[in-house]
Amino acid sequence: MNTIIKALPGKVRQRIEAVSRSAEPLSRLQEALSVINPALQQLERYLNENPALAAEDEIIVFREIRPQLVASLVEEQLRYRIAVNKPIGTPASQVSYLEDEIEAIKTYFRQHGFHYQYYRNGFHELDDLFFRQQISYSATPIIPDRSAAFSTSVSELFARFIAYELIQEELVGEINRLQSPVNRPGSQEQSQLIWTGEVINVVELAYGLWLTGQVNNGSASLNQIICWLEDSLQVRIGVASKRFAEIGRRKIRSLTRFLDQMKAAVSRKIQDDFGDT
Secondary structure, eight states: OOHHHHTHHHHHHHHHHTSOTTSOHHHHHHHHHHHHHHHHHHHHHHHHHOTTOOHHHHHHIIIIIHHHHHHHHHHHHHHHHHHHHOOSSOHHHHHHHHHHHHHHHHHHHHHTHHHHHHHHTTOOTTHHHHSOTTSOOOSOTTSOOSOGGGOOHHHHHHHHHHHHHHHHHHHHHHHHHHHSOOOOTTHHHHTTOOOOSOHHHHHHHHHHHHHTTOSGGGTOOHHHHHHHHHHHHTOOOOOHHHHHHHHHTOSSSOTTHHHHHHHHHHHHHHHHHHOOO
16 A cells, blocks of 8 residues: 555645634635645545555555545535534524534434444444445445545445544534633633644643643543633644544654653753753
């Protein structure tokens, strides 16, 4: 399997993270599409140039690589639609709107229950049937065919499962924030502070705070800390466990690169200000 192709989803995700979270919805969508579409085209060129992939490589492409790329596309389009249709009104009306969106996602999961459970449980027994192009299988006649020559019906389903889970997690976090507003002196000034570093660094920070019990005497859950950081720093993390898995897959960089940078910077500051102690 071509290592450049295997790395495509991670590179796309990293570049999308660099897109401003505070950007106007249409501008953000356009910027994201300018990253995602070329990656999909690159994958399609690879498949066109390598029509006889080994079975295991073909399964990797259509079970893992392409679904992640298409998921980024679906995710950004859905996020845009939700943002532009969000009602201007009371928190209660916005919560109702977001809850309807979550219910629509759950309905989709129920409609495709068999394949969704296959995805959720990490099953592989039917991979040859689901993710090989030369095998005739249709998951559903209503799945839109993005590119018949470069996909399978279950690959398209997996892409939507990935995207919908991420959006569902974000919607739940937004509902929690709407239902538990933080009202304190200085909050207006604090809202002007925006995280401009890599989003993955916030994940390192969140796990560090959680695992060392720094918040609420250690009783705060990881999800609570994630929501708090997202709200305070105006950043979107998504599914924390999946982002943490990205850290675990680091091969060249330190597993705790950001925390290591913080430690080194603080140590230098102490050394510069106070010298040897």
